[in-house]
Amino acid sequence: MHQCKEIAKNTYYVGCSDRRLALFENAFPIPRGVSYNAYLVLDEKTVLLDAADESVSAAFFENLEYLLKNANGSPRPLDYVIVNHAEPDHCALLSELIRRYPAVCVVGNTKTAALISQFTGLDLTARARIVQEGDTLKTGKHTFSFYTAPMVHWPEVMVTYDSLTKTLYSADAFGAFGALSGGLYADEYDFERDFLSDARRYYANIVGKYGPQVQALLKKAEGLDVQALCPLHGPLWRKDIGWYVDKYKKWSAYQPEDNTVAIFYASIYGHTEAAADILARKITEKGARGVAVYDVSAAHFSHLVAEAFRCKVLVFASVTYNMGIFGAMETLLNELKAHNLQNRPVAVIENGSWAPAAGNLIKEKLAAMKNITLVGETLTIKSALKEEQLRDLDALAGALVQSIG
Numbered sequence: 528m529h530q531c532k533e534i535a536k537n538t539y540y541v542g543c544s545d546r547r548l549a550l551f552e553n554a555f556p557i558p559r560g561v562s563y564n565a566y567l568v569l570d571e572k573t574v575l576l577d578a579a580d581e582s583v584s585a586a587f588f589e590n591l592e593y594l595l596k597n598a599n600g601s602p603r604p605l606d607y608v609i610v611n612h613a614e615p616d617h618c619a620l621l622s623e624l625i626r627r628y629p630a631v632c633v634v635g636n637t638k639t640a641a642l643i644s645q646f647t648g649l650d651l652t653a654r655a656r657i658v659q660e661g662d663t664l665k666t667g668k669h670t671f672s673f674y675t676a677p678m679v680h681w682p683e684v685m686v687t688y689d690s691l692t693k694t695l696y697s698a699d700a701f702g703a704f705g706a707l708s709g710g711l712y713a714d715e716y717d718f719e720r721d722f723l724s725d726a727r728r729y730y731a732n733i734v735g736k737y738g739p740q741v742q743a744l745l746k747k748a749e750g751l752d753v754q755a756l757c758p759l760h761g762p763l764w765r766k767d768i769g770w771y772v773d774k775y776k777k778w779s780a781y782q783p784e785d786n787t788v789a790i791f792y793a794s795i796y797g798h799t800e801a802a803a804d805i806l807a808r809k810i811t812e813k814g815a816r817g818v819a820v821y822d823v824s825a826a827h828f829s830h831l832v833a834e835a836f837r838c839k840v841l842v843f844a845s846v847t848y849n850m851g852i853f854g855a856m857e858t859l860l861n862e863l864k865a866h867n868l869q870n871r872p873v874a875v876i877e878n879g880s881w882a883p884a885a886g887n888l889i890k891e892k893l894a895a896m897k898n899i900t901l902v903g904e905t906l907t908i909k910s911a912l913k914e915e916q917l918r919d920l921d922a923l924a925g926a927l928v929q930s931i932g
């Protein structure tokens with residue numbers, strides 16, 4: 528059964544949610560599912576903005592076919608598909624789309640066509656309309672203009688602005704994990720409660736590496752009168768857009784949202800964990816609020832990366848394992864480097880029963896990140912924290928609270 532919804536003049540949401548997929552990109556757990564957003568504009572010409580993932584093929588085509596057959600009283604062809612992003616979760620259905628609508632013109636840039644051809648073998652030469660920065664497509668009452676957004680998240684990414692409805696189709700920018708359950712718009716949820724952590728996790732892990740490119744896109748968007756934001760995943764925006772843009776400004780500048788401390792620990796028999804817990808208590812006793820403590824073996828790294836983006840001050844406490852950093856901690860540090868995390872005061876705690884080595888190795892990894900400042904002395908635990916070390920932990924807590932500012 529079709530389940531499309533009109534969201535603006537002649538503009539319909541034709542996307543779908545998937546609650547079965549366990550791992551987005553086969554990497555990121557999505558227990559709350561994910562939506563693949565797509566939009567259809569029924570103007571003098573018909574325009575689809577992006578397709579969807581193969582997993583929602585049946586529902587997506589049902590929506591599309593219903594509208595093209597019924598919305599204006601008589602069946603209509605699909606004239607254009609605008610490909611803002613060629614990643615397969617939005618483009619895998621392109622071959623089938625062309626099979627069903629053989630006259631459709633594919634709108635994208637030169638990189639879009641190349642990537643689609645790499646993935647699908649489709650030669651779009653005869654049916655592509657190649658656009659460049661600022662080009663427009665008039666389809667009747669609607670005029671679409673195109674702005675490149677390279678590396679937000681892939682090199683071919685562009686965004687499309689419809690000047691009639693003042694809608695920015697923003698591709699991966701402003702996306703979020705989480706299926707849409709009833710509401711399409713952020714204002715139909717308690718977004719901070721229901722979506723913000725998944726939006727942050729989506730941002731940090733999917734586009735977090737490309738902060739400068741996101742800022743370039745934000746600058747372009749500032750020149751447009753944007754009354755609605757339509758991303759490829761997660762809720763759409765029509766109210767309080769500035770609030771969400773401010774989040775993006777912070778995230779893309781690698782500035783923390785919250786003046787608090789996140790402690791990430793790797794512990795085997797609970798002794799490093801105990802040190803992390805005592806440190807968290809001492810930090811709180813010294814006035815900090817919202818201290819977050821994570822066992823890196825128990826939480827997926829994508830959540831931890833998002834928390835590192837959120838919190839101002841970070842602590843890494845790890846056992847030494849095979850003369851190296853404990854595996855889950857090493858993964859976290861590698862992910863933070865890969866996602867370009869920067870601008871953080873950081874403290875290090877190491878544990879090692881006979882040859883503690885994790886501390887220096889962690890600091891080597893931190894040294895490869897930008898603008899990371901070490902707070903206090905590295906605390907070395909030999910198997911278990913000793914009574915006399917509580918003073919050191921107390922001093923470290925004080926230095927951490929100071930660095931919150």
Ligand code: FEO
Nearest residue numbers: 614616680699759
């Ligand atoms: Fe949903 Fe980068 O794609």
